[in-house]
Amino acid sequence: MTQVAEALRAGQYDQRVGPRGQGEFRLLGATIDRLADELTNRITTLDEQRAQLGAMVAGLQEGVFAVDDEDRLVFHNRAAQRLLGLSDDLDGSIWQAIAVPEIAELCRTTRASGKPAAQEIRLQRGDTTYVLDARATSFETHGQRGVVAVLHDVTNLRRLELMRTEFVANVSHELKTPLTSIRGYVETLLGGAIHDDANNLRFLGKIDQQVERLTAMVSDVLSLARIEATEGGRNGKINDWRQVIADVVEGYEEAGKLQRHTCKVETGDAPVRVRGDAESMTQVLDNLLDNAIKYTPGDGTITVRAYNRDGFAVLEVEDTGIGISAADRERIFERFFRADRARSRDTGGTGLGLAIVKHLTQGFGGEVRVDSELGRGTRFAVWSPIPDGAPTNAG
Ligand SMILES: Nc1ncnc2c1ncn2[C@@H]1O[C@H](COP(=O)(O)OP(=O)(O)OP(=O)(O)O)[C@@H](O)[C@H]1O
Numbered sequence: 038m039t040q041v042a043e044a045l046r047a048g049q050y051d052q053r054v055g056p057r058g059q060g061e062f063r064l065l066g067a068t069i070d071r072l073a074d075e076l077t078n079r080i081t082t083l084d085e086q087r088a089q090l091g092a093m094v095a096g097l098q099e100g101v102f103a104v105d106d107e108d109r110l111v112f113h114n115r116a117a118q119r120l121l122g123l124s125d126d127l128d129g130s131i132w133q134a135i136a137v138p139e140i141a142e143l144c145r146t147t148r149a150s151g152k153p154a155a156q157e158i159r160l161q162r163g164d165t166t167y168v169l170d171a172r173a174t175s176f177e178t179h180g181q182r183g184v185v186a187v188l189h190d191v192t193n194l195r196r197l198e199l200m201r202t203e204f205v206a207n208v209s210h211e212l213k214t215p216l217t218s219i220r221g222y223v224e225t226l227l228g229g230a231i232h233d234d235a236n237n238l239r240f241l242g243k244i245d246q247q248v249e250r251l252t253a254m255v256s257d258v259l260s261l262a263r264i265e266a267t268e269g270g271r272n273g274k275i276n277d278w279r280q281v282i283a284d285v286v287e288g289y290e291e292a293g294k295l296q297r298h299t300c301k302v303e304t305g306d307a308p309v310r311v312r313g314d315a316e317s318m319t320q321v322l323d324n325l326l327d328n329a330i331k332y333t334p335g336d337g338t339i340t341v342r343a344y345n346r347d348g349f350a351v352l353e354v355e356d357t358g359i360g361i362s363a364a365d366r367e368r369i370f371e372r373f374f375r376a377d378r379a380r381s382r383d384t385g386g387t388g389l390g391l392a393i394v395k396h397l398t399q400g401f402g403g404e405v406r407v408d409s410e411l412g413r414g415t416r417f418a419v420w421s422p423i424p425d426g427a428p429t430n431a432g
């Protein structure tokens with residue numbers, strides 16, 4: 038019995054007394070064995086719980102680390118290691134390894150006040166700046182005191198917020214221009230020009246133009262917002278580019294929108310299928326065709342193609358127009374970007390068309406590509422994966 042009790046004390050929980058001896062000794066032996074069973078159970082449960090907790094914290098997206106009162110690292114998870122660039126073998130003060138004074142300061146404040154504290158911190162890692170939301174809380178367990186900090190990577194969140202602010206600023210700016218001009222004409226008319234038969238109709242015509250521009254802009258902004266909200270309207274329907282092309286081109290011909298341009302349609306016998314709704318596909322083609330016409334002077338040729346290649350369905354709109362410089366090609370998909378502001382202000386563009394095309398194409402699971410040569414022409418191509426189950430005839 039003494040041997041078993043000693044073994045248990047030393048952590049060998051598999052030792053047992055067994056049924057031995059007589060009377061009281063036998064009872065004591067059984068009690069020791071039950072105690073050993075109980076101990077084994079509790080330790081197993083504790084081990085399991087600790088492993089679970091450990092796995093949970095280790096797998097957290099948030100970086101978690103704890104330091105004791107001597108600033109030694111007592112715990113950290115993988116995310117903390119990644120965010121702070123910690124090395125595996127680390128001894129001594131953690132702040133030598135981390136070198137982010139703000140985080141050290143945050144932990145010190147928390148330790149001194151005993152109250153939780155939070156701060157947003159910018160971190161430079163290579164070329165990227167991370168924005169971290171850091172929160173620190175002090176803790177005390179048996180014999181150990183320290184601070185535990187949680188780091189939440191809010192880089193993307195802040196970037197989106199910035200984009201949104203810029204977007205609102207841009208929209209306001211773009212709306213202001215036509216509004217200022219409308220106001221100017223209205224004031225002139227009110228100031229007496231309404232009786233000036235030589236100009237009054239011309240002024241009204243200008244107002245009408247600007248109102249039309251405003252309307253187009255507002256509807257573009259709204260559809261962009263709608264597309265973003267629904268991620269491009271991914272609804273699982275499958276449609277054929279050839280059908281969309283036929284409908285849109287016919288509409289353009291009937292409305293005389295092609296002006297003096299020649300429009301060639303090149304589609305084969307095989308369906309060119311896309312996982313997307315017909316309305317989104319129509320909007321894509323409509324914007325590309327609108328650009329091709331707008332940015333092609335005189336009588337040019339506009340070619341619309343659809344074909345399958347390498348598992349992708351491709352829609353192409355090619356023109357013989359003014360072309361886009363390499364520098365501008367990088368930016369044309371940004372909202373409100375116009376290559377030549379003065380010129381496209383005449384043509385009434387707001388620079389939202391291609392942003393819409395890009396978003397809708399992402400909704401099809403695809404991407405837009407552009408090839409162009411200044412003065413020669415431009416070709417936009419929308420590549421989207423052929424949906425499962427659709428045949429992939431090349432050509
Ligand atoms: N086919 C093209 N040829 C030459 N330049 C083009 C062509 N398509 C687009 N661009 C350039 O890219 C810019 C952005 O195009 P986008 O369609 O986004 O805007 P927009 O046509 O100016 O206005 P919106 O489409 O909102 O009426 C245009 O202003 C133009 O400078």
Ligand SMILES: [Mg+2]
Pocket residue numbers: 324327328386389390391
């Ligand atoms: Mg456009």
